[in-house]
Amino acid sequence: MKLKTIKRTKTTSIVLANDEYWGILPDKILHFYCKGQLEYFELSDQEAEKFLEEIKKQSWNKLLNYLAYRERSYGECSEFLSKKIFLRKELQSVLLEKAVSLNFINDSRFAEMLTEDLIRNFKSKIEIKNKLYAKKINENIISNVIQKKFNSKTENEILEKNIMKAKSRFSNLKKYKRDEKILNYLTRKGFTYWEVKEKLGE
Numbered sequence: 001m002k003l004k005t006i007k008r009t010k011t012t013s014i015v016l017a018n019d020e021y022w023g024i025l026p027d028k029i030l031h032f033y034c035k036g037q038l039e040y041f042e043l044s045d046q047e048a049e050k051f052l053e054e055i056k057k058q059s060w061n062k063l064l065n066y067l068a069y070r071e072r073s074y075g076e077c078s079e080f081l082s083k084k085i086f087l088r089k090e091l092q093s094v095l096l097e098k099a100v101s102l103n104f105i106n107d108s109r110f111a112e113m114l115t116e117d118l119i120r121n122f123k124s125k126i127e128i129k130n131k132l133y134a135k136k137i138n139e140n141i142i143s144n145v146i147q148k149k150f151n152s153k154t155e156n157e158i159l160e161k162n163i164m165k166a167k168s169r170f171s172n173l174k175k176y177k178r179d180e181k182i183l184n185y186l187t188r189k190g191f192t193y194w195e196v197k198e199k200l201g202e
Contacts, residue, residue, distance in 0.1 A: 001048045004040055005030065014086050015055065017048075021086040023055035024062075052091070059087050060095055067099065073110045074100065075136020111137050111145040122161040125150055126190025162186055163199055 003022075005013040013030055015022040033051055034041035043051055059081065066072065066080050077096060081087040087095070099105040111132055118128045125146060132142045166182040173181060179200050186196045 001043050001045065002040070003034075003043060003048075003051075005034070015051075021088060022052065023059050023087045023091065024085055025055060025058055029054060029058070052088075055087070056091050056095070059085050059091065060098070063095055063099060064104070067104050071110050071113055072105065073135040073137055074105050074107050077105055078136075107137055108141055108145070110135070111141050112149070115145050115149045119149060119154065119158065122158045122165075124158060124162070124190035125155065130190075159186075159191055159195060159199055162189065162191065163196070 001017060004016045006016070008014050008024060011028070012024050012026050014024050015030075033043060033047065062085055063077060063081065066077065072080075074096060077099065078092060081092045081095065082089075096105065114131065114135070115128055118131060123131070129142055129146065132145070163182065163186070166185055167178065169185075170178045170181045182200060183193060183196050187193050
C-alpha cells in the first residue's frame, strides 16, 4: 500500500492513502514505518493494519485532550476529528461511539449545561435554541431541555434583565426614540415585539 504525508506542523504530518485522509501522526512515530522516506512510502497490508492502530491510538488521546478542556457535543467532536485530526471516516465513528459508551460525550448533559450557562447570561429562548443548533444538538434534545429549563418566571426575568441593560445602553435618547431602539435591539436578540412592547409600557 502506497502512502503519502503532508507536513502539518514542525513535528506532525497528515497521512493519506489513495488521496484519502487517514489521520495525523507525530513524525517520530512515522519514521518507524516510512524508513526515512517521510513524504512517500509503502506498507504491506499487515504493516498498514498496525499503522492504522497507531493512528487510532494517537487520535483517541487527542480526542480525550479535547474533551478534557470542557464539555463537548457529539457534533463538535465529530468536526474536531474530521477537520483538525483529518481522521479516516470509519475510525471517527469508532472513536465517537467509544466516547459515548464511556459517557465522555453526552449531548443531553451538554445541552443542559450550555442552556443553564446561557440562562445565567440572560439569553433569550431563541438565542439558546440557535446556540444548541449550532452545536449540532438533536432537535428532540433541544425541545426537551428548553421545556425543562424554561418557565414563565425564568423568561420574564431574562426579558426584564435585557430591558434594563438596553435602557442603560440607550439612556442618552429621548423616551420615544429609546423605546424604538430597545424594541429593535431586543427583537434581534430573539424576544418577540409584543412582549418587549408590553414590558416597556409597564
